[in-house]
Each structure stands twice: as structure tokens, then as C-alpha cells.
Amino acid sequence: MSGNQDLQALVGAKYRHGFVTDIESDSLPPGLDESVVAAISQKKAEPQFLLDWRLKAFRHWRTMKEPSWAHVHYKPIDYQDIVYYSAPRAPANAPKSLEEVDPKLLATYEKLGIPLHERARLAGVAVDAVFDSVSVATTFKEKLATAGVIFCSFSDAVRDHPRLVQRYLGTVVPAGDNFFAALNSAVFSDGSFVYVPPGVRCPMELSTYFRINAAKTGQFERTLIIAAEGASVSYLEGCTAPMRDENQLHAAVVELVALDNAQIKYSTVQNWYPGDENGVGGIFNFVTKRGECRGRNSKISWTQVETGSAITWKYPSCVLKGENSIGEFYSVAVANHYQQADTGSKMIHIGRNTKSTIISKGISAGRAANTYRGLVKILPSATGARNFTQCDSLLLGPLCSAQTYPYMEVKNPTATVEHEASTSKIGEDQLFYCLQRGISAEDAVNMIVSGFCKVVFKELPMEFAVEAQNLLSVSLEGAVG
């Protein structure tokens, strides 16, 4: 009579970032061998150490097998059918300021709602936008430079700060860490680089937007963030892609390093194209994210809102080396239609009195499969370590599923490890209660889901919490049937 039909009418909410920008691009032909790796390095005029590093990673990658342990299913990826480098074709010289950036590109970001111009200033957000393989514009460079903060594209960092890059690259996620990280190490084309010098509190939120535009293109960005002694920084990334029938690969690597008393807060709002309601197309999001609390009293906090991608394979992790260091992971993962998400976190306790928190909220709708996979590992050295893990799953409708795989390895008897888990269905009772108060089915579902995610949303920087909430409502339009 009411709720279900109402909700079903809403099924098939369209992806709002699915447009393609018609822009000339400079691409390598599809396929991958050593010459492609070398060509990428050459295009970016990289120093020898980086080319050597890439080639080593590539050779290692060829000996590796694609992982199959995740609870996801997809047709084998043909790695020879992917374009590994695609850049918007620009006049011979790269743009030096926003004014020189192709207006079509800026219009694209405009459409995405990215605050690149004045809106950025108003929001006080510095944005580095990565379009396919290259970084297009970084705003607020100067203001940040005054504070001593380096925030630039990875390519610029390689050119301008090669010693910093060489010192930290691959120290958290080694080139051969896993299949996708090795692939990324060989072919990564750009990404963001942040260095916050000792004692500096970064004066604004830093933000990167990634967008895959060209067809059959993989995006392999690499982000490296270093917070030196006593420094702190908050960083946000957002992601979108056009709607295409074929799957596109996104294999990023993010490395965070926090030295003594440093803090890094890394937030993600991921909205890659998830494929259509029949499961055709969409991004394969196979990402390695890891932070190392290298120094004493350091803290790394991951917050993610994952609503997009056909398949998500992602476990933002913390290696807690420094004494008293803290690792946190707050996650909302939404899977609708045929989306598959296998996500969670790893907390590796090495130092004494290290502390970690994992809060994971999984929401499944349609025929989606949502898996939480987490590891809490307490090494013998981690005396007094503590972990608290809470994994909650919410099911919308009868055809979706949720799995939880919490792994724990505790090798120090003084450690405290707590785990709580729950699975609930979005209650017909809850829905009817709201309807009976005059609230529409759509608003009711949003309200109930937001309530479920509240503890995670409050970890997001204020200006993005609203965006995340909106994204969630879009992703779940018509999700209850």
C-alpha cells in the first residue's frame, strides 16, 4: 500500500557524475611492458632512482598473482588492454596557474562541485585535482608555502623535492607489498604529495579530487603524506568517474608517515561510478592505504565514506610503531545494486601502549555484497596495547548480504582487545514509524541510515560531513524494496 512501492519507484537513481569531458588527451597505447614503464618515467622527466624503483616493482609484479581471497567476484582483468598513461593534451608547457588550465577541465570540476576557484577560498580548502593521470592544478600553494607546508602533485614533488620523495617513498607500502601496490609502483603517473615541517599545524584542510575521464584508462595515483615532529594535517580525497560500460581499474597507493607527536587525519569520500543497476561497468577500486605511526605519541586517523565503485578492495591500515601511538579507522561502506565491497582495516601494534579503534558501518542494498575484513595484530613488543573494534551491518531489502571477518593475533598477554559486531535489517517497523509520522519513505530511509552512520560522520571535517550525507542519500535512493 505505501512504503515499498514508494521506494521501488525510486530505484534506479542515476549516477550524477557520469558525464564525459570531451578533451584532447595525450595517451600511451594500451599494454604494459618495461618500455611503457620507462616511457611514463621519461614523460615525467624523472630522476634515475625513480625509474629504477619502478622497474624493480614491475619485475616483481610480473612474478605475482592477483589476490583471490577477497569476497569479490569479477571477470579476469586484461592488464594488456589498459591505458597506463593519459594526460589532457596541453600546450607544450604545462599550466603554471589556474588561468592557464583548459577551461573545459575547469568546467568539469565545476560540474563536480569542486571548489577550485573562489569557492575554495571561501571554504578554506586547498585542492589538488588529479584528472586521469596528471595533476591539473593545486590551489593555495603560496599560502601553504608561507607556513612551510609542501602540497603539490607527486610529479612536482619528484622534480622539486626529490630527496624527500626518495627518503619516504615506499617506506610504508613497499613496492612489492601486494599485487596492486606493485602494479601501482611500476606505473603510477601522479598523485599528491604533502610534507608538513616540524611543529607546523597545517593552516587549512588539504584536499585532492581524483577523476577518471578517458575510456579504458587505469588510474594509478600515489599519495605520500609526511607529518614531521609535532606537525598536524587533515587531508581529504574525493573521487568520481564517468559512466562507461566497461570496467575501469583504479589501483592507488597512499602512504602516511607520522613522526614524533605528529597527527594525520585522512578522510575519503569515494564515489567512483558503481556500474548500472544490472552490474554493468563501474570502477574496480583496488587500493592500498597504509599509515605508519613512526614516532612516539603520533596519531593517524582514517575516515572513509565509500559509496561508489563496482568493486572495492581496500583496507586502510595503521602500523603503530611509536610508543603511545594511536591508530583509528572509521568507515561507512555502502553497496547497492550489484556492488561488491570488501573493506576494513589492519591495526599492527608494535610499540608499547599503542591504541587503536576500528568502527565500521556496512550498508548493503539491492543485490550487493558487503564484507568487513579486519586484522588486529598485537606483536610481543606491544606491551599494554589496546584495541576496540565495532562492526555493524545494516541490510536494506532481502537480496543483499553482509559478511564480517575479524582476524586477531595477540602475542602479548598484557594487551586488551575488544570486538563488537551486529547485523540488523532496516526495520519495516522503523520505516512505518516514520511514515506514520508523515515523513516520506525516502527521507525515512535517509534518516535511519544517517543515524546508523552518525559516529563515523562526526569524524569527517565539518564541510565534508554534509557532502558525505548527501552522497549517501543519492547512493541509497530507492534502496529498500
Place this chain on the structure above:
Amino acid sequence: MGDVDLLAINSLLAIENLSARVAGKDILKGVNLTVNAGEVHAIMGPNGSGKSTLAQVLAGREDYEVTGGSVAFEGRDLFALRAEERARAGLFLGFQYPVEIPGVNNVYLLKAALNAKRKAAGEPEVDAYEFLTLIRQKMKFMQMSESFLTRGVNEGFSGGEKKRNEILQMLVLEPKLAILDETDSGLDIDALKIVSKGVNSLRDARRAVVLVTHYQRLLDYVVPDFVHVLSGGRIVKSGDKSLAQELERRGYDWVESQDA
């Protein structure tokens, strides 16, 4: 025939020969009931007689299948309206078991409800200050603590607190027809008095209240104009408040034996 139709138009709620089933089982088997503005009706009956089913069917719960009859609400076909439309039109159900919605602020839900109703009536949304003033006043009336402002919907509420919260919502939404499904169950005497005070404050010539209850106790505080006994899916006896007292004395067996 004209008489019946005229009655249906003038009444707030006109139920004619209503039957309904849930999970393949016939529960309501021809209910007739007319409720006019300004009246308070009590529907009593033994467990399983169909009291709650009647309340749920009127509110528009999906799992209940209407198999016959009609219901007019202010002369409109009630079944042509979705649950949320019925609510916005002024039909309120006080739930027997109010559900918890974790993380959703109690006041936020109520504000959304009030605004949905105002929007449907073409009125502007209530502003935050005005709303807070209103809700503080109603909370005071219902003797509820300030913590209700910040807690999740029914989250961790005691049984009595949940029922009081239902009445609070009713007072804010000011429905034309309030159907209160066993609002008295699980209340101690003090809470019962507060809840009754809330219900009585809503009584006026433009509104009506239908009390669904198992016991006569509530009717000492909210005195009904009419009492009906629902048994076996039909209203088998109607009367004034003395009927409730008689039921209390003689038990439901008395009515059922008369019916047979």
C-alpha cells in the same frame, strides 16, 4: 440510503463493513464504526480480537491486507492515501510498541514530521527557535526531562518513557484523529495520569480520539463518550462508559457468550 452517506460525509471516520487479513489469516470480519469530531471512543476487547489490527489497517501498515469494506476519513477514501499521506492529513497512531531508531535524534524526527505535515498543508516550515519553544512547552506539560531533546528516537527509553514520547509527538502534531493503541499498557499510575492529561488536553470539538485498550483503568482518566467491544473481528457491543465498567466486572466472556 442517503442517511448513511450523509453520515459518512459529516463524520471524521466512517468504517463500513471492514475486513482485513494478515499473514493469510482473516482478522477483521466486518467492522462498522463511525467517529465524529469531538468524540472519544474506546475500543476494548480480549487479546487477539483484532484491536491492534484495526489500528494498523487504519494507519496504513503494509502487511495488513484489506479484503473488504471501506473507510472514509473526512469523507475521503482512506485507502487511496499512503501511510504518510494519512499522517499528514491528520491521522495519528500512538504505537503499542514504539520502535527505537538509533542515532536519529528524537527532536529531529519530530521536527521532520511537523514540517512534512505543514508542507502538505501549504504552510511554511517551522523555524528552529519557534520549534524549540514549542517542544519545550509540550515537554514540560508531559513532565519529560530535557535529555529527551538530545537522545535518539526511543533509544534506551523505558516503556513508560516511550509511551510519554508518543503523546508528546501527538501534542506537537495536533492530529484530527488520534488512535492510541494500548498507550496505557505498562504504565505505572503516575505515568498513566500524565499520559491521560496529555490526551485530555487534545480533546476539543474538532478532534477525535480512539483509545484501543484492554483495561478499563485508562478510562477512569480519559472518559470516553462511547465504548465498543471488539470480538472475533467485529464490534459486538457498543455503549457508553458504563459498558467499560460492566466489562471490568463481568469479563469479556460475558460479551462473547451474549454474542453467541
